[in-house]
Amino acid sequence: MGGDHGLGVTVPASLAFLGQERAAQLILVGQKDLIEAELKKNRAENHPRITVRNASEVVRMDDPIEIALRRKKDSSMRVAIQMVRNGEADACVSAGNTGALMAISRYLLKTMPGVDRPAICAILPNQKNGPTYVLDLGANVDCAAEHLHQFALMGSALFANIEGNPRPKIGLLNVGTESIKGNEVVKKAGELLHTEHENGTLNFCGNVEGNDIFEGTCDVVVCDGFTGNVTLKAIEGLGRFFRNVLVSEFRSSLLNGLGALLAGKALKTIRQRLNPSRFNGACMLGLRGLVFKSHGSADAYAYECAIKRAHEAVKRSVLLRISTTMAELLQNSKDHQAAEKIKKENGIQEQETV
C-alpha cells in the first residue's frame, strides 16, 4: 500500500519480479479489494504465485510513529512484519514511512543480540564498478560511538555474506582521514574500530571522506543516521540534477538531438549505470528478520529492484549468515555474552579456536 504511488507501483513491480524469478512467491499485504482490483487491471487476478493478505489499515507517510505503532494494529505494514515474525514470509518489502517501518520491525522482530539499534544499509555504486555499503542512513539520528561500532560489525557481516568477501574494508565517515579529525563521537568510534582491527575482528581502514563512497576506497562506510540520510538525499538530488541537465541539453538543439541519437547507446549505458533505481532497496540491519525499505518515490522498476534485493537475501540465507558472522565478530570483540546468546539461538556449535 505504501510509498508515494501505492498499488499503481507495487503491483506492477510485483508482477515484473515474478516474471523474472520463476520460483518466487509473493504475498501482497493490504486492502484486499484494492489489491485485487489492481491485479485485475494488470490481468493477473489469478496469478498462481501471488497470495493476497488483507490488512484493513494503512500507515500514512506522515503518520507519527506512535500512531503507526499503537493505533493502527491492522496496518499492511504491521501485518506483513508479523508474517515475517511468524515465519509465514521470509522477508518484508515496503515503500512506506521509514520511521514507522523501523519502529514496528523493532517492536515485532526485536534486535539481534549484541545490537542496540538496527541500522539502514544501502548499496551505492563506485568507480571500481563494485558496491559500497553505507550505513546508517537514517534510523538513528543521535548516535554514540558504541552504535557506530555496532554498525561497523553489522555492515561487515552483511557485506561478507552478500559479496562473498570475508574481510571487507570498513571506513568511518569523517571530515578528514587523520585520526585527530572529527567530532567527539566519531573520534571515539575510531578508537573502538581501531581496537577491533588490532584484534583481527574487523578490517578497519580508518577514516574516509564523502568522496570515498564513490571512489571505492573501502567496502563499507559507517556513519550516524543524520549524516548518512542527508548525504544520501544530497547524492540523489545531484543525480536528478545531472540527469535533467543531460536531457535538457541534448534536446536543446536539432544538431544536439542528432548527436544524441548517434550517441544513443552511450547515453543509454550512462543512464543505466547511473540510474539510482538499480540501487533501490535498503536493508534494515540488526533485526531478527529481513526487512527491506524501498524509496517512497520509487517507480515500478525501482520497486522491483527492492523486491529482488530482498529475494536475493533470502536465497543466500543472509539472516542466518549475519547472525553467525556477528557471533564470530562479537566473540573476537568484547561482547562475549552476546556472542554466546547468538550461537545458542542459532544452534551454532562451539568450534576449537586455532
Added chain:
Amino acid sequence: MGGDHGLGVTVPASLAFLGQERAAQLILVGQKDLIEAELKKNRAENHPRITVRNASEVVRMDDPIEIALRRKKDSSMRVAIQMVRNGEADACVSAGNTGALMAISRYLLKTMPGVDRPAICAILPNQKNGPTYVLDLGANVDCAAEHLHQFALMGSALFANIEGNPRPKIGLLNVGTESIKGNEVVKKAGELLHTEHENGTLNFCGNVEGNDIFEGTCDVVVCDGFTGNVTLKAIEGLGRFFRNVLVSEFRSSLLNGLGALLAGKALKTIRQRLNPSRFNGACMLGLRGLVFKSHGSADAYAYECAIKRAHEAVKRSVLLRISTTMAELLQNSKDHQAAEKIKKENGIQEQETV
C-alpha cells in the same frame, strides 16, 4: 604556496585572473625566489599589477593547527592574513590547509560581534539555475543550536548582499521536513530559527533535506560543519564519478565517438554547467576580514574562480554590508548588545525604527 599543486597552479591562475580583471592588483605571498621563478616561466616577471611579498615558511596540508599557528609565524598564510588585517590587502585567497587557514584567520582577524564561530560557506548550483549557499562546510564539527542560528544569520546576510535579495529563504538541513525530525541540536536550532521568522528577522522556510540543495527549495542551507563537509565531499565524489562514466562511455566505441562529436556542443555545455571548478572559492564567514578558501586540489581555472569570487566580494563591499546586515538582524534578534557593537564599529547611525 598552498594546495596540492602549489605555484604551478596559483601563479597561472593569478595571471589569468589579471587578464580578465583589468583594474585588479594581486599580491603573491610566499617564497619570493620560487614565485619569481614561476612568474618568469610564465613570462610575467615584470607584471605591473603583481607584487611579490616574501614569507619564508609554508603551512603544509598535514600540519596540525598548533604548528601552523604557533610555530610558523612567517608562513605565507599568516603573512597574507596579516596583510588583510593591516589593510594592505582587501581579501586573502588560499588553497592551503583549511583548519590552519581558519585558525590563523580567527586569531589575527577576530570574529564579528555576535559571531562565536566563523563558518565556511560555499555556493552550489541548483536546478532553478540559481545559487544555493551552504554553510558550515567544515569549520565547526561540533555545533550547538546557537551556532546553527548564527550560521543562518550570516548566510542570510551574505546571500542578501551578494545576490541582491533582501529576504533570502533559509532552510535547516535535516532528515525530514517535519519539525519533529532530527537530532536534539537541529530540533532546538529549528525552534530558534522559527522565532526569528516570527519576529521578521529571517525568512526561515523550515527543515530541508539533502536533495533540496540542488532543487533550489531555499537560498541558504544551514548545517553543522560535520554534515556539511561530508555532504560536500560526497557531492564532489559523485560529480567526478559522473564525469568519468560520461567520458568512458563516449569513448567506448567508434559510433559513440562519432555521436559524441556531433553531441559536442551539448556535452560542452553539460561539462560547463556541472563543472565543480566554477563553484570553487568558499567564503570564511563571520571574520572581520575577507578570506576565501580554494579547494586544495584546484586546477588553475578553479583557482582563478576562487580569486574572482574574492574580488567580487571586495567590489561589492561585502564585508561592510554583512556587518551592517548582521547588526540589523541582531537588532531584531535577541542579541542587541552585539548589534550596538557592530554599529559603533562601522559608524552606522541609529535609524528611526518604523
